[in-house]
Amino acid sequence: MRLLSVNLGRPRTVSYTDHPDGVTGIDKRPVDGPVRVAAPGLEGAGASGLAGDAVCDTRHHGGDAQAVYAVAREDLDAWERELGRALGNGSFGENLTTSGLDVSGARIGERWRVGPRVVLEVTSARIPCRTFQGHLGERGWVKRFTRHGAPGAYLRVIEPGAIRAGDAVEIVHRPDHDITVALQFRAVTTERELLPRLLAAGEALHPEIREKARTYAEKNAPDNGS
Numbered sequence: 001m002r003l004l005s006v007n008l009g010r011p012r013t014v015s016y017t018d019h020p021d022g023v024t025g026i027d028k029r030p031v032d033g034p035v036r037v038a039a040p041g042l043e044g045a046g047a048s049g050l051a052g053d054a055v056c057d058t059r060h061h062g063g064d065a066q067a068v069y070a071v072a073r074e075d076l077d078a079w080e081r082e083l084g085r086a087l088g089n090g091s092f093g094e095n096l097t098t099s100g101l102d103v104s105g106a107r108i109g110e111r112w113r114v115g116p117r118v119v120l121e122v123t124s125a126r127i128p129c130r131t132f133q134g135h136l137g138e139r140g141w142v143k144r145f146t147r148h149g150a151p152g153a154y155l156r157v158i159e160p161g162a163i164r165a166g167d168a169v170e171i172v173h174r175p176d177h178d179i180t181v182a183l184q185f186r187a188v189t190t191e192r193e194l195l196p197r198l199l200a201a202g203e204a205l206h207p208e209i210r211e212k213a214r215t216y217a218e219k220n221a222p223d224n225g226s
Contacts (some may be wrong), residue, residue: 001100001169003028004073007090008053014133017057025054026135028090030097034089034162037118039064043208049157050095057131064156065123065206070096071152072103078150083138093132094152101169104150104182109204111173117161119172124206125151139216151185154206177201184209192216 009025017024023044031052040046042063047055049067076087089097096114110122128151133141145151179201187194188209196217198205205213 001056001098001171003163003165003167003169004097004099005029005089005165006035006050006163007095008035008050009090009093009096010068011054011056012132013024013187014134014200017131019057019131021056021058024131024135026131027054028053028093028095030089036160037068037114037120037157038160039043039106039157040067040186048095053095061165065208066154067157068096068120068155069094069126070098070101070103070120070155072101072150073097073099075104075152079148086123091120091136092126092152093135096163098169103153104185105129106153106181107175108153108174108176108179108181108184108198108201109173109177110171112155113170113172114217115163115167117159118157118163119159120155121158121204122153123156124154124205125181125188126154127151127185127188146189149182149185151181153181175201175204179205188212196220 007028009028011023011025012027013022014024015200036051037049040049043075046060047058055062072090078089108122112120128142128145177200177211187198195213198213
């Protein structure tokens with residue numbers, strides 16, 4: 001398991017984003033040399049966990065629970081075959097393009113050591129949006145990506161440091177629950193009845209999703225008094 005590329009984005013003005021200023025950092029490209037990784041701060045204030053990377057719409061992106069976004073090269077390869085077009089590393093707006101790692105099959109709370117120092121923790125799945133669809137230029141992309149069910153993973157920074165392309169990736173902790181990124185994605189998109197199961201992931205789960213799961217579970221709990 002290794003890191004194929006570290007990808008950073010610069011702010012660009014586009015026509016397909018909901019950002020008030022019409023800018024996005026989704027167009028991420030591989031970079032040479034080490035990149036510093038650290039917790040960016042609370043959602044709504046903090047942006048990317050990678051130095052030099054732009055997260056423009058902090059209303060919905062960035063912050064400690066979405067500090068880093070990873071996609072498996074194997075998933076990009078599968079999409080290349082399906083779409084009949086090349087998808088370079090960073091094409092999905094991911095910071096990390098990996099090889100040999102089942103990113104969407106990772107468990108919430110799973111921890112990865114990247115390179116000698118950095119430790120990242122899986123928090124949630126990526127939810128497709130209008131900006132992602134516009135960036136790819138594929139009609140119906142949000143629905144298509146959702147049906148495919150391999151969303152890639154957001155991660156928080158547990159141990160900061162520097163990473164670079166070619167670094168080894170090691171799973172250093174795997175929780176004993178069965179809540180994977182793919183299952184969490186289905187729960188918040190197409191199978192909401194799965195939401196209560198997400199609570200088994202505990203504090204590692206993205207706090208907004210954890211609250212959504214708790215609220216759903218409470219509203220749909222059996223009425224033992226009836």
